[in-house]
Amino acid sequence: MYIHGYGDxxxxxxxxxxASVVRLLHGDTRFPPGSRVLEVGCGTGAQTVSLAxxxxxxxxxxxxxxxxxxxxxxxxxxxxxxxxxxxxxxDLFALPFEAESFDHAFICFVLEHLSHPIAALRLVxxxxxxxxxxxxxxxxHGSAYFHPHSEIAHRAIGCQxxxxxxxxxxxxxxxxxxxxxxxxxxxxxxVTPRVVYVDATTPDLVDSFTRKTFTWMVEAVREEAVAxxxxxxxxxxxxxxxxxxAAEPDGVFCYTFFKGVAAKPAHLPREGxxxxxxx
Amino acid sequence: MYIHGYGDxxxxxxxxxxASVVRLLHGDTRFPPGSRVLEVGCGTGAQTVSLAxxxxxxxxxxxxxxxxxxxxxxxxxxxxxxxxxxxxxxDLFALPFEAESFDHAFICFVLEHLSHPIAALRLVxxxxxxxxxxxxxxxxHGSAYFHPHSEIAHRAIGCQxxxxxxxxxxxxxxxxxxxxxxxxxxxxxxVTPRVVYVDATTPDLVDSFTRKTFTWMVEAVREEAVAxxxxxxxxxxxxxxxxxxAAEPDGVFCYTFFKGVAAKPAHLPREGxxxxxxx
Numbered sequence: 001m002y003i004h005g006y007g008d009x010x011x012x013x014x015x016x017x018x019a020s021v022v023r024l025l026h027g028d029t030r031f032p033p034g035s036r037v038l039e040v041g042c043g044t045g046a047q048t049v050s051l052a053x054x055x056x057x058x059x060x061x062x063x064x065x066x067x068x069x070x071x072x073x074x075x076x077x078x079x080x081x082x083x084x085x086x087x088x089x090x091d092l093f094a095l096p097f098e099a100e101s102f103d104h105a106f107i108c109f110v111l112e113h114l115s116h117p118i119a120a121l122r123l124v125x126x127x128x129x130x131x132x133x134x135x136x137x138x139x140x141h142g143s144a145y146f147h148p149h150s151e152i153a154h155r156a157i158g159c160q161x162x163x164x165x166x167x168x169x170x171x172x173x174x175x176x177x178x179x180x181x182x183x184x185x186x187x188x189x190x191v192t193p194r195v196v197y198v199d200a201t202t203p204d205l206v207d208s209f210t211r212k213t214f215t216w217m218v219e220a221v222r223e224e225a226v227a228x229x230x231x232x233x234x235x236x237x238x239x240x241x242x243x244x245x246a247a248e249p250d251g252v253f254c255y256t257f258f259k260g261v262a263a264k265p266a267h268l269p270r271e272g273x274x275x276x277x278x279x
Numbered sequence: 280m281y282i283h284g285y286g287d288x289x290x291x292x293x294x295x296x297x298a299s300v301v302r303l304l305h306g307d308t309r310f311p312p313g314s315r316v317l318e319v320g321c322g323t324g325a326q327t328v329s330l331a332x333x334x335x336x337x338x339x340x341x342x343x344x345x346x347x348x349x350x351x352x353x354x355x356x357x358x359x360x361x362x363x364x365x366x367x368x369x370d371l372f373a374l375p376f377e378a379e380s381f382d383h384a385f386i387c388f389v390l391e392h393l394s395h396p397i398a399a400l401r402l403v404x405x406x407x408x409x410x411x412x413x414x415x416x417x418x419x420h421g422s423a424y425f426h427p428h429s430e431i432a433h434r435a436i437g438c439q440x441x442x443x444x445x446x447x448x449x450x451x452x453x454x455x456x457x458x459x460x461x462x463x464x465x466x467x468x469x470v471t472p473r474v475v476y477v478d479a480t481t482p483d484l485v486d487s488f489t490r491k492t493f494t495w496m497v498e499a500v501r502e503e504a505v506a507x508x509x510x511x512x513x514x515x516x517x518x519x520x521x522x523x524x525a526a527e528p529d530g531v532f533c534y535t536f537f538k539g540v541a542a543k544p545a546h547l548p549r550e551g552x553x554x555x556x557x558x
C-alpha cells in the first residue's frame with residue numbers, strides 16, 4: 001500500500017525528491033540500446049522521465065496499479081517529449097507478460113510498500129530473460145540523522161516508519177537490498193549506498209531535499225499518527241520543527257538511498273530448495 | 280580524553296580500522312610537494328603511514344600527548360620505511376610552533392575526543408599560513424545501522440556514545456564538521472560523507488570493519504558501561520551479539536565517516552566578532 005498519499009503536495013514532494021537526487025540515483029543507470037526494460041510501479045512517473053531520457057535507445061514498459069498516478073506519469077513523460085515509454089494499468093501480481101520477455105527491470109521506491117518484497121522480486125525475475133538484470137532503489141529512514149540532533153524529530157520519523165509497517169511496508173528496507181536479492185534467487189548482487197548529505201553550501205538541496213522531500217514526507221503522516229495515538233500532536237509538531245531546524249544555515253541533514261543491481265542466473269537453478277520458503 | 284584505551288586489542292583494532300577504510304578516507308588526501316603538514320594527535324600512527332606514503336614530497340610533523348602512542352607511531356612509520364615524518368611529544372593546547380608555520384593541517388579522529396573542538400580548530404588555524412588548509416576526518420556513531428535491525432545493539436552503541444560524552448567528547452561529531460569549521464573561522468568548507476557499506480560480497484571488510492573496527496570498539500566499553508550502570512551486563516552482551524549478527528552472511532552494516540576540508544582566510548578577518556563566543 002502506498003502510504004504517502006496522492007495529494008498535490010505529495011506530487012510536488014515527489015518532484016522535489018526526483019529533482020534533488022536524480023543524478024545521485026540515476027546518473028549511472030544505463031541500459032544497452034535495444035533493451036526492453038520493465039519499470040515496476042512507476043507511480044506518477046517521477047523516475048520514469050529520468051529513466052527514459054537517460055536511455056533513449058531502450059523500450060520502456062511502465063506500469064502502476066493507481067490510475068490517477070498513471071495518468072500523471074503519462075502526462076509527465078509526454079511533456080518531456082519522450083516517446084520510448086509504454087504505460088500499462090496493472091498490478092504487479094497479475095501482469096499480462098510472458099515469462100522471459102524483458103532484458104532488464106527497474107524498481108524504484110516500490111519494495112518499501114510491499115508485504116512480500118521477495119515474492120515481488122521473484123515475479124520480476126520470471127519476466128526477465130536469463131542473464132537479465134534487476135535494478136532496485138530504496139531509501140532507509142533509519143539512515144536519517146541531522147544536526148542539531150533531536151530525539152523528538154526521530155520520534156516523528158518513527159511515526160512514518162510505524163504507519164508504513166502497519167500498512168504492510170518497511171520504511172527501512174534500503175539496508176536489506178543485498179539479502180533480499182540473494183533470497184529472491186538473483187546472482188552477483190551489487191549494492192551501493194547513495195548518501196544525500198546536505199549543508200548550507202548546497203541551498204537548493206536544503207530546500208528540495210531536507211525540507212520538501214524528507215520533512216514533508218514525515219509531516220504528511222501527522223493526522224494519521226495523532227489519530228492512531230502513536231504520538232501526541234504537540235510532540236509530533238516539535239519533531240517537525242526540529243527537522244526544519246536542520247535546514248537552517250548551521251544545520252546538516254543526512255539520508256542514504258541504496259541501489260542494488262543483480263542478475264537473473266543465465267541457467268536457472270532448480271527451484272523449491274531452501275530459498276523457496278520466502279515466497 | 281581518549282576513550283578507547285591503549286591495550287593490544289585496541290592497537291589491533293586501530294590497524295584493522297586503518298586498513299579497511301584507508302582508501303575511502305585518504306585516497307584523495309594529497310598535499311603539494313614541498314608542503315609542511317601538521318598532523319594533530321597522530322596517536323599510534325595508524326593514519327600517519329597513509330598520510331606520509333601518499334604524500335612523499337611533503338614534510339609531516341606529527342604530535343601526540345601520549346608517549347606510549349607516540350612510541351608506536353614512530354616504530355610504525357620507521358617500519359614502513361618512511362622518512363618524511365618528524366614526531367613531537369606535545370599537547371595541542373601548548374604547541375611549540377610559530378604562528379603561520381604550516382601549509383596544511385590533518386586532524387583524524389581527534390575532535391571527537393575534545394571538549395572544545397572549535398577552540399582546537401582555531402589553534403590549528405593560527406599555525407596555518409593564510410590560504411592554508413585544514414583536513415578533518417571524523418566518524419559518527421549515530422550513522423551506524425545494520426541488518427538485522429536491533430534496538431539492543433543500538434543501546435550498546437549508546438553506551439559508547441554516553442561514556443565518550445562523559446569524558447568530554449562527542450562520538451556523533453562527524454555530522455557537525457560543517458558548522459564546526461564555519462564557527463572556527465575557516466572559509467569554503469567542503470564536507471563529504473564516506474560511507475562504509477559492508478555485506479557478504481566484501482568478506483575482508485566484514486571482518487576488518489564490522490567485527491574488528493566497530494564491534495570491538497563498542498565491546499571495549501563493556502566494563503565501564505556496566506560498572507557505571509548505564510546498562511546491565513546481559514543487555515550489553517545481547518547488543519554485542521546482535522552487532523556480530525550483522526556480520527553473518529545475510530547481514531549488512533553501514534557506517535559513515537566525514538571528511539571536511541576548509542581554508543584559512545588569505546586575509547584574516549577581524550577576530551572578536553560574533554564568532555568569538557565559541558572559544
